Amino acid sequence: MARKPADQSVSRDDIIVAAAEVLQRNGYEAATMKDIAAAVKLTAASLYHHFRNKDTLMLAVLEAGLSHIMERIEPIAQNTALSSSERLRRMVAEHIIGLTQNTAVGAAMVFEIRTLMTFSLPAGDALSVQEQEFAARRDAFFARRDEFERLFRDVIRQGVELGEFRAVDVPIFTKTLLGAHNWVGVWYKPNGRLDGAGIAERTADYFLAALRN
Amino acid sequence: MARKPADQSVSRDDIIVAAAEVLQRNGYEAATMKDIAAAVKLTAASLYHHFRNKDTLMLAVLEAGLSHIMERIEPIAQNTALSSSERLRRMVAEHIIGLTQNTAVGAAMVFEIRTLMTFSLPAGDALSVQEQEFAARRDAFFARRDEFERLFRDVIRQGVELGEFRAVDVPIFTKTLLGAHNWVGVWYKPNGRLDGAGIAERTADYFLAALRN
DNA sequence: ATTATAATCAAATGCAGGTTTAATTGTTCG
């Protein structure tokens, strides 16, 4: 029953990886199905065998990126054996390194997704089943992304409560931190003076200094 | 000789303001000429009386946004009567307030402009005069934007050199700062808990704390 | 008034990009 896929055939994941690159490079609207297909040596039409449509493919990219980074950050955030400072330092490092290495991570964080996200529901008309499914997945993605932000916020808040950090406006401080991170995904170029780890180290240093009592 | 424009007619600047809003809301590709025209109660065709094409209009938006913020930041950066801390504090405030008030400023900073900017020159074919003009304006815009970043970098560098700030990796610190700023343009919503000034105050506080000796 | 020009529009053009269809070529299992 279980058909093993042919060796040379392109997998769902191959497409996601390629799509992530094209998405990060060109932005949502400018990333064409043809571009993505070309990146895996397929025809645009072939992509529809793997994904219902462009939005679904894009959402899959975002989900992959978010999962990738969540898997790394969540355990750190929950490691109560570590001090708040140490947890935050490691979270910053993972996030920035992820951003510089996995193109899908950047895509998952950044905005140009408005189109996808706005998804102007034709008011009145009932959504088709597919549309409902899509809307649900999209909402789940956003909920998960909020959760991601909350991981940072909670570590910072706890540090403040324990007196390990000075009192700051936690929501604003968190957004400041994450904004700085996400921006790395924008300007980072491989072969620069610093690699992801180097950037991460400095960034963590600055934000921890800002929190010092 | 000088024909005064009719009172009710739409001005170039009206269009730029409207286009900035649409651009910030929808992103480059999704901002259609029709949308922009509708925002000033015109037909898409009418826009071509004021701007050669979409790219030119968009570039005008970016230039307007950059000019707006440059005019405010440059004098602060060059006010040698102030300490580095004070200059930086005021620059941060102006930038963030600008970002929350003038939609064009955000557009000028952020990326989704890749399309415009990549502007894949059909290799080989000579550029038409119009294309050359456009390419020149675009390059000038980017040069000006680099200048903008340099204003911040120089103030920070000077603070470090004078011993007013602790030693930091100036380029990275600057990018960190500006990333945090630009991100404000993404998440800021009017009617939130804090207005631009409130956000600016806190942000400046954190970064100055990070620089404290 | 007359004329030149500014401002605007309706309609047509052309094309790029998402999506569908129907057919073709594997591949795997019994």
Place this chain on the structure above:
DNA sequence: CGAACAATTAAACCTGCATTTGATTATAAT
């Protein structure tokens, strides 16, 4: 082998959007 399904494609379809063209209307200068 042959049935069943997976992977892929070429070609057609359709639509939305930038842009052009050819009027039409408004305004200001003479």
